[in-house]
Amino acid sequence: MYCPDICGWSALACEFAxxxxxxxxxxxxxxxxxxxxxxxxxxxxxxxxxxxxxxILIDAKRIAGGASARNSGFAVANExxxxxxxxxxxxxxxxxxKNRIDHAGMAELRRLVEECQISCQWEDTGSIHAAHDPKNxxxxxxxxxxxxxxxxxxxxxxxxxxxxxxGTSFYELxxxxxxxxxxxPAMLAQGLAASLPETIECYEDSPVQNIxxxxxxxxxxxxRGSLTAPHVIVAVxxxxxxxxxxxxxxxxxxxxxxxxxxxxxxEEDEIGHAKTWGILSPQSLGAxxxxxxxxxxxxxxxxxxxxxxxxGTLLAARRKxxxxxxxxxxxxxxxxxxxxxxxxxxxxxxxxxxxxxQSQPGLYLCGGYNAAGVSRGTIMGRLIxxxxxxxxxxxxxDALNLIKPNLIPPxxxxxxxxxxxxxxxxxxxxxxx
Ligand SMILES: Cc1cc2nc3c(=O)[nH]c(=O)nc-3n(C[C@H](O)[C@H](O)[C@H](O)COP(=O)(O)OP(=O)(O)OC[C@H]3O[C@@H](n4cnc5c(N)ncnc54)[C@H](O)[C@@H]3O)c2cc1C
Numbered sequence: 001m002y003c004p005d006i007c008g009w010s011a012l013a014c015e016f017a018x019x020x021x022x023x024x025x026x027x028x029x030x031x032x033x034x035x036x037x038x039x040x041x042x043x044x045x046x047x048x049x050x051x052x053x054x055x056i057l058i059d060a061k062r063i064a065g066g067a068s069a070r071n072s073g074f075a076v077a078n079e080x081x082x083x084x085x086x087x088x089x090x091x092x093x094x095x096x097x098k099n100r101i102d103h104a105g106m107a108e109l110r111r112l113v114e115e116c117q118i119s120c121q122w123e124d125t126g127s128i129h130a131a132h133d134p135k136n137x138x139x140x141x142x143x144x145x146x147x148x149x150x151x152x153x154x155x156x157x158x159x160x161x162x163x164x165x166x167g168t169s170f171y172e173l174x175x176x177x178x179x180x181x182x183x184x185p186a187m188l189a190q191g192l193a194a195s196l197p198e199t200i201e202c203y204e205d206s207p208v209q210n211i212x213x214x215x216x217x218x219x220x221x222x223x224r225g226s227l228t229a230p231h232v233i234v235a236v237x238x239x240x241x242x243x244x245x246x247x248x249x250x251x252x253x254x255x256x257x258x259x260x261x262x263x264x265x266x267e268e269d270e271i272g273h274a275k276t277w278g279i280l281s282p283q284s285l286g287a288x289x290x291x292x293x294x295x296x297x298x299x300x301x302x303x304x305x306x307x308x309x310x311x312g313t314l315l316a317a318r319r320k321x322x323x324x325x326x327x328x329x330x331x332x333x334x335x336x337x338x339x340x341x342x343x344x345x346x347x348x349x350x351x352x353x354x355x356x357x358q359s360q361p362g363l364y365l366c367g368g369y370n371a372a373g374v375s376r377g378t379i380m381g382r383l384i385x386x387x388x389x390x391x392x393x394x395x396x397x398d399a400l401n402l403i404k405p406n407l408i409p410p411x412x413x414x415x416x417x418x419x420x421x422x423x424x425x426x427x428x429x430x431x432x433x
Contacts, residue, residue, distance in 0.1 A: 027227070049389055065186075078102065112378075121183055252346070
């Protein structure tokens with residue numbers, strides 16, 4: 001049965017207890033805004049290091065219910081080297097800095113999942129960059145070579161071997177790389193929230209309207225209350241611009257995804273009982289796919305610039321695009337196999353660099369990892385807390401040394417450029433969508 005506009009991962013996770021709405025005027029030592037991977041990690045780190053202080057975590061909607069629950073569940077250890085200019089010393093330095101951060105993110109996630117016993121369908125499967133269209137094969141060969149140069153355990157698979165590995169002959173060439181994990185993102189995010197130290201006070205359905213200076217600290221204005229604190233960490237990802245922050249550096253993109261029902265015994269025969277996989281496209285707007293541990297297929301093949309979000313009519317149209325993508329790969333599956341379709345926001349900058357800074361004394365901003373925030377958000381959240389605590393480490397220096405996001409033109413000029421560029425990229429990725 002199809003459940004419209006419900007994130008499949010959240011629906012399939014266990015019931016997750018609600019936190020209260022924040023009302024009245026409260027004071028805290030630290031306020032963390034945003035209950036995704038970044039905010040959860042930041043709040044946890046603050047509580048570990050400062051157990052006697054008052055730490056408040058707030059979210060506009062449900063904690064662990066935003067992009068952190070809605071993503072495709074790839075915990076990335078080695079970002080596709082195709083996205084970095086490895087052929088220049090500066091490009092290589094930038095890639096390696098991010099790579100150290102991502103590896104630390106994977107290690108931190110692994111530690112938390114084990115120590116907090118978070119059940120989230122974690123599998124050390126890695127990922128497969130795969131292409132259908134021969135025009136993308138050279139890109140994949142470049143990926144394989146770059147992975148090899150970087151010492152990543154990766155191999156090219158093609159033709160019948162690839163078809164057997166995936167259970168579909170749609171793809172012709174792939175690069176399978178180890179290091180990353182596949183997981184159920186809502187179960188992970190909820191597990192991280194449920195295992196937060198008890199000293200953290202959590203509030204949800206409490207949107208922040210405004211953040212302003214108040215004496216030596218900050219006042220955080222909410223719809224039904226307010227908070228004052230000397231230190232505020234803002235971890236709202238795609239929503240920075242709505243809070244008047246980073247307007248000329250980051251912008252949101254809307255992604256939509258669909259998840260099928262579980263495959264039937266006959267369908268399992270059709271795909272040769274393939275082992276679980278996660279496929280990424282060499283084209284930035286190509287399809288991301290998963291064969292999940294609980295034997296469903298996830299497909300995400302739309303990306304659009306729509307700052308006001310997606311309504312039910314648009315989501316229904318995107319679901320048809322997902323169904324077309326499914327049918328191309330698995331002709332025995334049609335739209336009726338889709339159980340859930342949903343949308344989510346990612347936060348992008350022009351040069352794919354995240355936001356990580358103390359923007360004013362006591363005000364810290366962290367987020368914007370493109371579609372790689374599962375591992376990166378987890379570690380960057382911890383590091384932004386370290387920055388607020390006055391800590392020092394090599395990894396913190398790495399995060400501070402990351403190149404800053406490039407400037408973008410103001411709206412409405414930006415809107416026109418973004419739509420034109422995405423339309424070009426969409427055409428280029430059509431054969432892989
Ligand atoms: C469809 C999709 C697929 C993706 N696939 C992957 C993937 O496979 N692997 C990967 O690594 N990444 C992926 N991503 C990206 C990843 O989900 C994000 O990078 C990650 O969730 C960022 O975490 P975050 O905590 O910074 O932000 P979020 O998870 O977006 O959390 C921000 C929180 O801030 C809250 N908030 C916003 N405004 C306010 C306000 N005014 N007041 C209070 N709270 C507010 C929101 O409600 C939200 O809960 C994907 C994203 C999407 C949408």
